[in-house]
Amino acid sequence: MVDILHRIGAETPTPETSYDALTTVDGLARWWTEKTTGDAGLGGTVEFRFPDGGFVVEVVEAVPQQRVVWRVVDGPEEWVGTTIEWDLRQDGDFTIVLFAHRGWREPVEFMHHCSTKWATFLVSLKALVEGGDAAPSPRDVKIDNWN
Amino acid sequence: MVDILHRIGAETPTPETSYDALTTVDGLARWWTEKTTGDAGLGGTVEFRFPDGGFVVEVVEAVPQQRVVWRVVDGPEEWVGTTIEWDLRQDGDFTIVLFAHRGWREPVEFMHHCSTKWATFLVSLKALVEGGDAAPSPRDVKIDNWN
Numbered sequence: 001m002v003d004i005l006h007r008i009g010a011e012t013p014t015p016e017t018s019y020d021a022l023t024t025v026d027g028l029a030r031w032w033t034e035k036t037t038g039d040a041g042l043g044g045t046v047e048f049r050f051p052d053g054g055f056v057v058e059v060v061e062a063v064p065q066q067r068v069v070w071r072v073v074d075g076p077e078e079w080v081g082t083t084i085e086w087d088l089r090q091d092g093d094f095t096i097v098l099f100a101h102r103g104w105r106e107p108v109e110f111m112h113h114c115s116t117k118w119a120t121f122l123v124s125l126k127a128l129v130e131g132g133d134a135a136p137s138p139r140d141v142k143i144d145n146w147n
Numbered sequence: 148m149v150d151i152l153h154r155i156g157a158e159t160p161t162p163e164t165s166y167d168a169l170t171t172v173d174g175l176a177r178w179w180t181e182k183t184t185g186d187a188g189l190g191g192t193v194e195f196r197f198p199d200g201g202f203v204v205e206v207v208e209a210v211p212q213q214r215v216v217w218r219v220v221d222g223p224e225e226w227v228g229t230t231i232e233w234d235l236r237q238d239g240d241f242t243i244v245l246f247a248h249r250g251w252r253e254p255v256e257f258m259h260h261c262s263t264k265w266a267t268f269l270v271s272l273k274a275l276v277e278g279g280d281a282a283p284s285p286r287d288v289k290i291d292n293w294n
Contacts, residue, residue: 122290143273
């Protein structure tokens, strides 16, 4: 089992904006993919659509201002059964977001791709929280021949 | 032991430009850090300096157009003894770069940071190879309160 790990810090006085960006459909649509539907609160199911496919997650943990965990229930077979964890904390002027996409069975080339792509979306999340220009799909940063 | 994995694809007809960007001091200075010195060829030692520190690597493998491996010999203690691998191949109009920073002893928060930061530098490398605007330090993309 191998994990994708990332860290961003968004300059903002509390974790509230970051938490809202992770637990509302409108927030998610503004940094990850414009085609987000469902219920992003605890116990809800969220569908994320991209030009070439998408993912469905269940929200299995949601601790306000602190932590969100999703379990992937549909999407590419490498993703199904994995978990995506978001840990938030305030450190001075920054909300620190620790990200982990855990439970990949093998470090396949698609995992390399997703690791880089997650980083670009986390930079998009940072931009959103800071009031700058986020880049959700289909306006996302292209990294390779897959997207 | 845990690894950082990434993948980019640069639109360019052969791996030559990417390989040069990894095995020459001038190339490295144009996408990673402007303060790059040393000898980036096989058997050489390269120093990468940033405002808050830096790294020294030995080039332990260099197979033209295909593969480069560095061993980290100085820098943050978490980095010393790790290896950084670059595998290149041509896939149609793209040079695919598979990146792995292997041998982290623990998935510490600094590893999360470095994973995200590597992604932004790999996007910088892609931009350089494609003739666009790369972002080497100190003009690098800031991701959090550490850099």
